[in-house]
Amino acid sequence: MSRLDSFINRMTAQRDILNHIKNDLGLPASGDVYEVGIGNGRTYSHLRELFADRRILAFDRSNGAHRTEAPAEDDVVLGEIKDTGQAYVGRNAALVHADIGTGYPDADARTLQWLPQMAAGMLASGAYAVSGLPLDHPDLEELPRLPSVEEGRYFYYRKR
Ligand SMILES: C[S@@+](CC[C@H](N)C(=O)[O-])C[C@H]1O[C@@H](n2cnc3c(N)ncnc32)[C@H](O)[C@@H]1O
Numbered sequence: 001m002s003r004l005d006s007f008i009n010r011m012t013a014q015r016d017i018l019n020h021i022k023n024d025l026g027l028p029a030s031g032d033v034y035e036v037g038i039g040n041g042r043t044y045s046h047l048r049e050l051f052a053d054r055r056i057l058a059f060d061r062s063n064g065a066h067r068t069e070a071p072a073e074d075d076v077v078l079g080e081i082k083d084t085g086q087a088y089v090g091r092n093a094a095l096v097h098a099d100i101g102t103g104y105p106d107a108d109a110r111t112l113q114w115l116p117q118m119a120a121g122m123l124a125s126g127a128y129a130v131s132g133l134p135l136d137h138p139d140l141e142e143l144p145r146l147p148s149v150e151e152g153r154y155f156y157y158r159k160r
Helices: 003-025 042-050 081-088 105-111 115-122
Strands: 033-036 056-060 076-078 093-098 123-131 140-142 155-159
Touching: 003 042, 003 093, 003 123, 003 155, 033 042, 033 081, 033 115, 042 056, 042 093, 056 081, 076 081, 081 115, 093 115, 115 123, 115 140
Parallel strands: 033 056, 033 093, 056 076, 093 123
Antiparallel strands: 123 155, 140 155
């Protein structure tokens, strides 16, 4: 598969899973949304449309969000997420979306040493994690793959 097709699959998967959570599952009644890896802010923009009633915090090394729809300074957490995210463990977020896979197995393996634990710790019980990397953690129940999402492309979970 070309990298273009792979990129399109990833974007489609993100959108379809987030829409499914909004339209069919529903977020817990309270809790913030965490965008782990804001990048250009495209997914952040979609999260804002879907979850307009929630505070959305964005984590990244730098804020590269498009200026037309960038988060307020107070809603951006800058630095290495492995470190900055620790302060958000136990804050009962309603949704964590993490798009920080690189496609490099060695780099992704390093991320997977801390991301599942951190994502699980950030969430309230009954809240959702959506991720491009698999989040193998006993507190996270993987939810059924949507028909539009290619096997192994994107994952989503409910915290037990
Ligand atoms: C693939 S991009 C996210 C794209 C985003 N979904 C969008 O809509 O544009 C991944 C982002 O995560 C950030 N990132 C990846 N790993 C990180 C880490 N360990 N700490 C901080 N930022 C990280 C990168 O700087 C990059 O901006």
